[in-house]
Amino acid sequence: MNGEQGIANIRSVLQTVDDPELPSVSVLDLGMVHDVTLQGRNVMITMVPTFAGCPALDFIELNVKKAVEDVEWVDTCDVHFTFEHQWSTDAITDRGKEQLKKHGISPPPENYQPGDEWTVNCPFCGSDYTSMENVFGPTACRSILYCSACRNPFEAMKPVVSLTKS
């Protein structure tokens, strides 16, 4: 298998590794995979953590390693988390956003700047007649909201963006 094909193959495998706290949303779609490189049959994956205190990171590392090492032509897979590149909610792919909605989680706003008003549409009915119940939700990356239009509680991904971004 040549380099380009190999990397494409690994990325398709990563498409199947989900965040344990967001089943059906892959680590690739969450924007956590920074880089994939090959040295022969050895795979090196650089990932960016979502929230620093996220207890799922160790599991994600294990799951990624295991999934990649299960590929027939792969000998070893090293997973490395880096802080050189900061994860932001802008890194979530369109497909990731669609998957989040299926889970009753509103995706983060597009082009959000620090200090902007954060308006959230209901992932079920699309209404913006919603209110924040708690900025802090069941995991560090989520908030709890309520939709007054369809009367459903739901969650939303908190916008996380660099404060120094111009």
Place this chain on the structure above:
Amino acid sequence: MTVVENAEQAKKDPSYLKALTELVYQLADDDFIISFRGAEWLGLAPHIEEDVAFSSITQNTMGHAVMFYELLEELGEGNADVLAHERTLEQRRNGIYLEKRNGEGAYHEEPYYDWALAVVRNYFYETFKKIKMEAISTSSYKPLANVASKALMEQTYHLAHWKMWMNQLQHATEDARERINSRIEEAWSEFEDVLELGSYANDMLKHQLISSEDYLKEAWLKEVGVNIANPPESPLGKKYGSGRNGVHTADLKQALQTFAEVYNSDKKAVW
């Protein structure tokens, strides 16, 4: 500015390395101890939503402590878990005010904790953390600057939360105002070492790891001045000494004993 890209480079200059490790110990130990005190509130916060919020903030802040302990590990200080669990009282570098007990009683029996202390302490701390993280986000040590930028992106939610409590309670009932004010008075006489950098402050500045103590202190006073209705007129104090130089109280001893209880029961176990 000479940018130091990694631990190997940092280790080549003993004076740089010493100033850097001292600074990172302070950052790690501050986040660690405030998270420990936060964790002791679990299940005891004023209402259920607050319990979710406070524990989320605490978990995230402990994650920041882990990032700092891991930087120390890279710098050759030893395993991050060992640094968190096994260092003695004298080796700890957190500001003393941050180790103060949450109130009367203990977590397992009669925890008469004081919410006013939690609000004032966390508001003061998070306000300062933002200033400090901004100051080191341009640090000469690149791995530290990266971690600071990461912490800043998340910490903005923590600070907003405690600022909200602070503003609400200061404009609530007479009782709430009095209790907040008396905790502010208390903090004023104890908080100063949190704002300081200890005996290596000049080297930290010289090596462009962080801004000067004077700058940090001024910036904090200015910021809290905006949100406190009546700031105390007395100068800031450090009643119990400076935690930056390894001086600590019996409260930290209690915290470390409780924190390391499970760890000490089997140091080889993988949890």
